[in-house]
Amino acid sequence: KAGVTQTPRYLIKTRGQQVTLSCSPISGHRSVSWYQQTPGQGLQFLFEYFSETQRNKGNFPGRFSGRQFSNSRSEMNVSTLELGDSALYLCASSLDPTQETQYFGPGTRLLVL
């Protein structure tokens, strides 16, 4: 069974731009979560989607948003990029949002210049 896939793997943007990251969960998994990993703040939860609905949201500004499609694929968007948004963005999928094990993708490494 294929794992979680994320595209693109690497991205370079400039301040003020916006970016969209994509995540395809493991087949059959309906819950998708996003995490941001930075050297200073570590791994932080961004949000979680299940059945096209945001179930949970972390403590991030409104510039960070996401959505989930009917096939469980998810996208996250960051608008008006700031230097501090440079990070590894990890997507994880699980069968459903009841503390099931989350399986992570390889991440998208975003660099904001």
Next chain:
Amino acid sequence: AQKVTQAQTEISVVEKEDVTLDCVYETRDTTYYLFWYKQPPSGELVFLIRRNSFDEQNEISGRYSWNFQKSTSSFNFTITASQVVDSAVYFCALSEPLKAAGNKLTFGGGTRVLVKP
């Protein structure tokens, strides 16, 4: 608020030595899951183990073993006879309470393990 602390930031060992990673967590809830993940240089978080708060039985799986003690809120992880391929950052994580909706994980800061040949 939930919190996970991994006091060791980096551990360096020589191949075949044992490595124990400490994890201490804080939660007001009685039902939850604990996890260990491994992050090799490639960046992907690899799931290693999940334990629920009701199951304090320690487990051994190959060269890995886990010691869960609810009384001290600790969930330690040991690699026996370490190998160079074990070099990675290891994260301990705590789930939301089982009664909560949602699947958010709270991670510790990670422990970097360097196994030298």
